[in-house]
């Protein structure tokens with residue numbers, strides 16, 4: 356293959372595609388290599404609601420989340436396929452201790468009272484995304500601007516330098532092997548899809564004692580969640596878990612009681628101790644740059660456009676430029 360690109364992005368999920376589109380907007384000739392059919396990526400499975408799930412308080416993550424919130428809201432207003440701003444009610448079980456650390460990233464968060472067993476609720480607008488049409492729109496945007504998409508699995512990251520002098524590693528869970536990074540681990544997630552009986556508001560009960568619980572309406576269906584199982588690395592069906600998710604969600608939103616089940620989705624969130632890795636690889640030298648962009652866990656959609664801006668800075672300038680001073684990433688406790 357000839358070097359017809361400035362940057363090759365490895366990965367056609369939401370992290371790779373938003374990085375590719377951003378790089379192209381900044382004038383780079385971009386090729387994306389992706390190993391799997393887009394329908395088989397974890398990005399397609401995602402409930403894809405803006406919310407920094409299981410991310411620790413961190414200035415850098417807050418910046419990414421804020422930039423992404425702004426961009427997705429702009430896209431919702433502009434009619435981008437699959438993107439909608441949804442009113443959200445987030446029910447709390449612990450005594451209310453003030454706005455969460457991520458509150459500055461959203462436009463309109465307010466706290467209010469809630470009936471027991473809840474102690475309070477947060478109301479805010481959350482951009483939500485239907486990933487199949489959205490990823491198709493990103494691919495179309497890239498190719499319309501002259502970018503290339505090639506289905507090809509690289510064996511080693513270095514193989515991609517055959518195509519371009521700058522490589523972006525956005526391979527999600529596969530980055531654990533490709534970048535020899537032992538901090539990467541899977542977090543299994545399970546969703547049930549039901550017909551939408553007319554719901555328009557997202558409802559979350561993150562701390563439900565039986566497991567994370569949420570109801571996210573979309574145009575034609577409702578996403579019921581879920582599970583968050585660190586270290587579980589298979590996607591085999593589990594009817595008992597699906598039934599339990601449905602029961603919890605009907606308790607939360609009784610209008611769902613008779614909603615027919617349309618399907619299930621199971622995926623492995625690409626998590627990483629220490630948070631997402633978005634940085635220049637230390638092996639980069641003049642003429643060859645390797646930028647990592649992986650490990651976004653349960654928040655890849657939520658952080659996508661902010662990360663993409665930083666990836667573009669690193670790939671084109673060799674340094675982060677837009678997200679302010681770096682702070683050490685906090686390290687969550689490894690799963691037992």
Ligand SMILES: Cc1cc2nc3c(=O)[nH]c(=O)nc-3n(C[C@H](O)[C@H](O)[C@H](O)COP(=O)(O)OP(=O)(O)OC[C@H]3O[C@@H](n4cnc5c(N)ncnc54)[C@H](O)[C@@H]3O)c2cc1C
Nearest residue numbers: 366367368370390391398403404509527544622655656657
């Ligand atoms: C049940 C569930 C619900 C979720 N809900 C939300 C939510 O509400 N909000 C949110 O923000 N996030 C959510 N997420 C998380 C989100 O899905 C991920 O953070 C995000 O999709 C990660 O994107 P990615 O591009 O890093 O990885 P992926 O989508 O896995 O993409 C990786 C890409 O790399 C390619 N690749 C891998 N190996 C190679 C190779 N050797 N050569 C070339 N290409 C390669 C793959 O083919 C693929 O194209 C959810 C996840 C799950 C499972």
